[in-house]
Amino acid sequence: MLTFEDKKALAVKGEDCFILAECFFDRAFPRPSYLFNQRGRSAGSAHLQKNLIKFNPILYMQNKAIFIEHVVAHEIAHLITYQLYGRVRPHGKEWQHIMTQVFKLPANTTHQLDISDVQGQLFPYRCLCTEHQLTIRRHNNIKKGTSYLCRKCKSPLTPSNN
Numbered sequence: 001m002l003t004f005e006d007k008k009a010l011a012v013k014g015e016d017c018f019i020l021a022e023c024f025f026d027r028a029f030p031r032p033s034y035l036f037n038q039r040g041r042s043a044g045s046a047h048l049q050k051n052l053i054k055f056n057p058i059l060y061m062q063n064k065a066i067f068i069e070h071v072v073a074h075e076i077a078h079l080i081t082y083q084l085y086g087r088v089r090p091h092g093k094e095w096q097h098i099m100t101q102v103f104k105l106p107a108n109t110t111h112q113l114d115i116s117d118v119q120g121q122l123f124p125y126r127c128l129c130t131e132h133q134l135t136i137r138r139h140n141n142i143k144k145g146t147s148y149l150c151r152k153c154k155s156p157l158t159p160s161n162n
Contacts, residue, residue: 001036001057001058002036002060002061006060006061006064007034007036009064009068010034010036010055010060010068011034013068014031014032014034014053014072015031017072017073017076017103018076020102020103021076021080021098021102024102025080025084029079029083031051032046032051032052032053032076033050033051033052033053034052035052035053035054035055036054036055036060037054038054038055038057039056040056042056043056043059043063043067043071043074044056044071044075046075046078046082048078048087051079053075053076053079069105073099074105077098077102078090080102081095095107121136122134122135123135123136123139125142125148125157125158125159125160126157126158126159127150127152127153127156127157127158128150128155129150129152129153129155130150130152131160132150134148142157
């Protein structure tokens with residue numbers, strides 16, 4: 001789905017991020033492998049122990065500039081944080097420091113991309129106060145016996161009778 005040029009653009013931005021980090025911290029960092037098979041609503045994910053970054057090709061094709069500017073740095077920051085500090089909170093102060101001080105970007109923990117093309121089917125559930133839309137994973141978990149409570153009214157979610 002992605003062209004060679006698309007993959008190269010993501011890798012080049014990743015290399016730029018590593019060079020910034022190496023200059024800032026005065027040490028070398030191992031380069032990750034890149035995969036372009038991230039699925040679902042996530043723009044990307046960093047697999048820390050594997051030194052691997054996955055990008056969502058559908059969201060990339062629809063948001064190339066945002067990916068190059070923010071998503072690549074976001075995922076690289078996770079790897080650098082892990083290599084510097086080990087296991088810490090995913091978007092904790094160490095990661096935020098790398099985003100703001102090294103990459104000079106806002107430390108946004110989530111993206112605001114349109115996910116309508118990658119959003120799976122949603123299932124309507126009710127509590128005492130409102131209606132909720134659950135993912136297929138939660139819907140299937142409920143069918144297997146898991147129960148979920150509304151965060152506001154604390155009542156159990158039940159299938160809507162729409």
